[in-house]
Amino acid sequence: MSRCMLSLMIAGIATAPALAADTARPNVLIVMTDDQGLGDFSFTGNPVLKTPHLDAFAKEAVRFTDFHVSPMCSPTRGQLMSGLSALRNGVTSVTAGRTFLRPGLPTLPEVFAQAGYRTGLFGKWHLGDHYPHRPMDKGFHEAIYHLGWGQLHSTPEFDWPLIDGRYFHNGVQKRYKGHCTDFWFDSAMAWMKECQTQKQPFFCYIPTNAPHAPHIDLDEYIRPYQGQGPAGFFGMIAHLDKRFGDLDQFLVREKLRDNTIVIFMTDNGGTAGVNLFNAGLRGRKTMYYEGGHRVPCWIRWPQGRLGEPRDIDTPTQNTDLFPTLCELCGIDRPKGDPKDEPYRGQSLVPLLRGKMADFPDRKFVVQYGQIPKKFEACVIWGQWRLVHGNELYDIHADRQQKTNLADQHSDILTTLRDYYEQWWKGVEPLRDDFVPISIGSKQQPVVELNSGDWENIYADNSGYVRQAVGGPTGGRWHIFVEQPGEYQFTLRRWPEQTGAALGDKYEPSDKSPDNRPPGKRTTVAFPTIARGKIAIATITAEAPADPRQTGVTLTAKLPAGKTTFKAWFADANGQDLCGAFYVTVQKK
Numbered sequence: 001m002s003r004c005m006l007s008l009m010i011a012g013i014a015t016a017p018a019l020a021a022d023t024a025r026p027n028v029l030i031v032m033t034d035d036q037g038l039g040d041f042s043f044t045g046n047p048v049l050k051t052p053h054l055d056a057f058a059k060e061a062v063r064f065t066d067f068h069v070s071p072m073c074s075p076t077r078g079q080l081m082s083g084l085s086a087l088r089n090g091v092t093s094v095t096a097g098r099t100f101l102r103p104g105l106p107t108l109p110e111v112f113a114q115a116g117y118r119t120g121l122f123g124k125w126h127l128g129d130h131y132p133h134r135p136m137d138k139g140f141h142e143a144i145y146h147l148g149w150g151q152l153h154s155t156p157e158f159d160w161p162l163i164d165g166r167y168f169h170n171g172v173q174k175r176y177k178g179h180c181t182d183f184w185f186d187s188a189m190a191w192m193k194e195c196q197t198q199k200q201p202f203f204c205y206i207p208t209n210a211p212h213a214p215h216i217d218l219d220e221y222i223r224p225y226q227g228q229g230p231a232g233f234f235g236m237i238a239h240l241d242k243r244f245g246d247l248d249q250f251l252v253r254e255k256l257r258d259n260t261i262v263i264f265m266t267d268n269g270g271t272a273g274v275n276l277f278n279a280g281l282r283g284r285k286t287m288y289y290e291g292g293h294r295v296p297c298w299i300r301w302p303q304g305r306l307g308e309p310r311d312i313d314t315p316t317q318n319t320d321l322f323p324t325l326c327e328l329c330g331i332d333r334p335k336g337d338p339k340d341e342p343y344r345g346q347s348l349v350p351l352l353r354g355k356m357a358d359f360p361d362r363k364f365v366v367q368y369g370q371i372p373k374k375f376e377a378c379v380i381w382g383q384w385r386l387v388h389g390n391e392l393y394d395i396h397a398d399r400q401q402k403t404n405l406a407d408q409h410s411d412i413l414t415t416l417r418d419y420y421e422q423w424w425k426g427v428e429p430l431r432d433d434f435v436p437i438s439i440g441s442k443q444q445p446v447v448e449l450n451s452g453d454w455e456n457i458y459a460d461n462s463g464y465v466r467q468a469v470g471g472p473t474g475g476r477w478h479i480f481v482e483q484p485g486e487y488q489f490t491l492r493r494w495p496e497q498t499g500a501a502l503g504d505k506y507e508p509s510d511k512s513p514d515n516r517p518p519g520k521r522t523t524v525a526f527p528t529i530a531r532g533k534i535a536i537a538t539i540t541a542e543a544p545a546d547p548r549q550t551g552v553t554l555t556a557k558l559p560a561g562k563t564t565f566k567a568w569f570a571d572a573n574g575q576d577l578c579g580a581f582y583v584t585v586q587k588k
Contacts, residue, residue: 025329026301027192027260028112028203030321031247032080033240034073034124034150034212037270038295039279040237046277048228049237053245057264061298062306062352068317068366068380069268071285071292073149074099074126075368076267076318077207079345081107081127081138083322083333086368087427088343090435091127093370094149095452095460097478100128100435101138106334108322109139112203115331118195120202121145122188124209129156130437131444136170140205143170144187148452149460150209151180152216155452155581158462158495159508162209162216171444179218181210181236185243189250196254206247207267211236215272233272261301261328263321269293282401288378288387289401293366297321299352304328306352314356315380317364319345324352342426363419371456372431374424379416386416436480436562440487440587450495451581453477455564462508465494465581466523473568474579479536484560486588491532491567491580492551502569503527503547530572532580537563545569555588 039046043055069076070086078084078091082105086092090102101107109119120142121135126149128134135143144167148154151162160166162180166173176183188206195202210217215232221242222235244264251257269292274284283289297316299306326333327349336344350358367377375389383396392406392413406413434455439447452460454475459465481487493502500506505525532552533542545552567580 024259025117025201026304027195027201027256028117028263028325028329029192029251029260030080030205030207030263030265031244032205032207032264033237033266034207034209035268035271035285036211036237036240036266037268037273037278037284037291038266038281039270039277040211040266040273041296044279044296046273048225048276049234049273051237051241053241053248054264057244057248057262057300058296058298060309061262061264061300062309063311064297064299064316064348064351065311065313066315067265067295067297068293068315068364069265069295070366070368071268071287072368073124073212073267077125077127079317079319080321081109083108083319083345084340085319085343085365085427087372088340088430090430090433092368092372092431094126095454095458096370097434097453097455098370099126099453100133100437102430102433102435103132106336107138108325109135109203109205111139111326111331111334112329113139113141115329116201117329118142118200118202119205120188120191120195121205121207122191123184123205123207124150125207128437130447130449131441132438133435134171134444137443142191143168144184146180146209148450150212150214152214153462155450155460155462155465156448156495158465159498162214163218179239181208181217181239181243184208185247189247192250192256193254196256208240210240211272213272229276230272258302261299261304261325263297263299265297265318266295269295280399288366288376290385290395290399293378301328304352307354312351314351314359315364315382316348316351317345317366317380319343319364320348321345323347324349328352339426342423363416365420365423370458372427374428375420377420379420381412381416381419384412384416386413386420389417389420392416434478436478438480438482439585440482440485442482445586447585448496449477449565449583449585451475451579454579459581463522466506468524468526468578470579470581472576472578473533473566474581476564476566478562479565480562481558481560483587484558486555486557488553488555488586488588489534489567490551490553490584491534491545491569492582492584493526493529493569493578493580494550495582496550496584499550501548501550502529502545502552524578526569526577528571529569529577531570531574533568533570533576535566542570551584 074094075086082089121140125145129147147156151157217235221239225231225234281291283291363381379386385393393401457475494500529547532545
């Protein structure tokens with residue numbers, strides 16, 4: 001039995017026969033860009049940036065103008081895939097061992113796959129690079145993706161470029177030619193055409209890594225914005241806009257446009273463009289003010305009886321898309337754990353069908369965090385926003401959230417605080433229930449661990465590796481040993497592809513944003529490395545290390561089950577130096 005079917009059975013979904021090949025069910029296409037805020041479109045008023053193709057789509061779509069995600073990307077992605085709030089589904093951060101969905105949660109691609117759809121991902125996953133968290137472990141039949149949060153600077157994609165870089169095809173490492181944005185869109189269109197030829201409905205997810213930094217793109221896109229703001233950032237968006245236009249033309253050409261539900265959204269609030277234009281919002285990515293989590297959500301389905309293109313200003317969130325798509329496509333939403341119910345999204349079909357009175361008045365919470373803390377959140381109810389538990393704003397009267405009304409509306413403040421108190425009770429017990437990475441599995445015999453998954457340590461960036469963050473012994477991974485036996489661990493300071501020795505001060509050859517030469521970096525070298533050490537629960541081992549070599553290999557005999565793992569380096573006197581930022585693990 002596949003892991004996908006098993007999780008569906010756990011969730012209470014009947015494994016019904018696959019959908020007939022000639023079904024009239026709509027296709028689903030979700031495009032989600034990375035770090036593009038509400039103000040980063042000419043449609044929303046940006047005075048410099050031009051996005052004609054996205055503007056044209058927005059004018060044809062139903063536009064949710066009070067739509068909310070998480071203020072950071074992995075929590076948003078986890079919410080989209082699970083239909084559950086970040087603190088309930090397990091994905092609360094972009095690093096620190098908190099990027100994995102809780103086991104047994106049915107995912108959107110799993111549900112669609114079980115209903116007879118072909119499912120495909122093209123771009124950024126960022127919900128786990130190792131089994132059982134990879135996209136093909138979570139319901140995608142076709143997965144073309146990069147690791148970590150992005151290319152070049154993320155810990156797993158250390159110095160792999162955005163042009164002529166690497167990708168993974170269903171877990172197998174390969175290289176692409178050209179810019180990654182072109183590769184994601186071209187791969188997705190080729191796959192959708194194949195589905196169309198085979199008369200199979202599809203669920204296609206294109207989460208781009210652009211326009212997230214580093215802002216490296218082709219000169220033809222960057223040049224028009226030189227001297228007008230963040231040229232590299234705007235250039236990446238111009239490139240996305242061009243490819244979105246190509247995608248729309250593809251849908252027309254292949255006669256897919258009318259019966260494909262297309263959703264465009266972004267993953268968090270504004271970043272590089274905020275200082276120029278932020279659509280009148282306060283705050284940016286990572287913040288609980290509107291600018292951190294209020295983003296566009298535009299939906300078009302010509303055959304779907306959605307009515308005229310229009311704005312809908314009812315507060316909504318991206319957890320709502322799971323039940324919405326299930327209802328629009330005639331798929332039963334999994335019941336799941338009853339305890340998850342207060343944290344699940346609400347179908348937006350009544351709003352899309354113009355039945356506004358059928359949509360409930362509700363409150364919901366926006367929260368994420370490396371170590372989530374009580375009241376570090378935004379509670380949303382109609383026009384009201386409770387921020388950090390003690391700031392109250394009426395965003396209808398005060399879009400920029402300049403005036404705290406907590407003293408004037410103590411009744412609203414109390415209502416929202418009481419709601420949050422009850423909400424917090426259901427997530428606090430899960431806060432430190434870390435989801436493990438498997439080693440020794442048949443699905444992924446060789447696992448390349450990296451510091452991006454260290455518990456409660458922010459080390460998912462190549463700069464943090466160069467600075468040797470994490471202290472003299474580094475952080476620890478949560479692992480699940482699938483099979484008992486002897487395991488081999490190769491400890492490295494630098495990624496294997498760099499060829500850098502343990503004691504080296506490795507410097508990259510990349511360019512920084514806007515294609516300028518790299519600036520000064522802080523890189524810590526450890527030429528005195530003499531020992532490699534590991535600790536797995538109560539099991540310890542160590543071996544001599546040569547700082548002129550790229551790694552040191554140790555072995556240990558492990559029982560099956562969930563445990564924790566640490567690896568680090570020491571000098572000849574036994575003085576601990578730094579963590580092993582990269583560890584290759586395989587069963588002997």
